[in-house]
Amino acid sequence: ARPTDKLTRPQVGALLEGIRDVLGESLAQGGTSFDSLYVDVNGQSGYFSRHLAVYGQEDRPCPRCGTAVIREQFMNRSSYSCPQCQPRPRRRA
Ligand SMILES: [Zn+2]
Known part of the structure; x- marks a missing residue:
C-alpha cells in the first residue's frame, strides 16, 4: 500500500x-x-x-496466528492479509 x-x-x-x-x-x-x-x-x-496461505480466506483464521484475515479491494482486484503478521506501515505525521 x-x-x-x-x-x-x-x-x-x-x-x-x-x-x-x-x-x-x-x-x-x-x-x-x-x-x-x-x-x-x-x-x-x-x-x-x-x-497461498490467506488468499480468499477473508474472516477465516490466519494459519500462523489465528487472527481473522482481512480483504482489501483495489481496482478490480483483492488483496488478503493478516493484520497481525503483516501489519501496515506506520503513517508519518
Ligand atoms: Zn497471522
Missing part, C-alpha cells in the same frame, strides 16, 4: 528480490490461476494456489 516513490533504495531491492522469488516459485509450479482460461497445453491449472 506504500507509494513507490516513498520506498528507499534498499526497500526497492528487497521488494524486487521477494517478487523474483515468489514469481519464480509460482512459475516452477505452473502458475497460480485457477481460472479455466489459464491452463497449460494439457488443460491443467497451475499448482501454486495450494501455497
Whole structure:
C-alpha cells in the first residue's frame, strides 16, 4: 500500500528480490490461476494456489496466528492479509 516513490533504495531491492522469488516459485509450479482460461497445453491449472496461505480466506483464521484475515479491494482486484503478521506501515505525521 506504500507509494513507490516513498520506498528507499534498499526497500526497492528487497521488494524486487521477494517478487523474483515468489514469481519464480509460482512459475516452477505452473502458475497460480485457477481460472479455466489459464491452463497449460494439457488443460491443467497451475499448482501454486495450494501455497497461498490467506488468499480468499477473508474472516477465516490466519494459519500462523489465528487472527481473522482481512480483504482489501483495489481496482478490480483483492488483496488478503493478516493484520497481525503483516501489519501496515506506520503513517508519518
Ligand atoms: Zn497471522
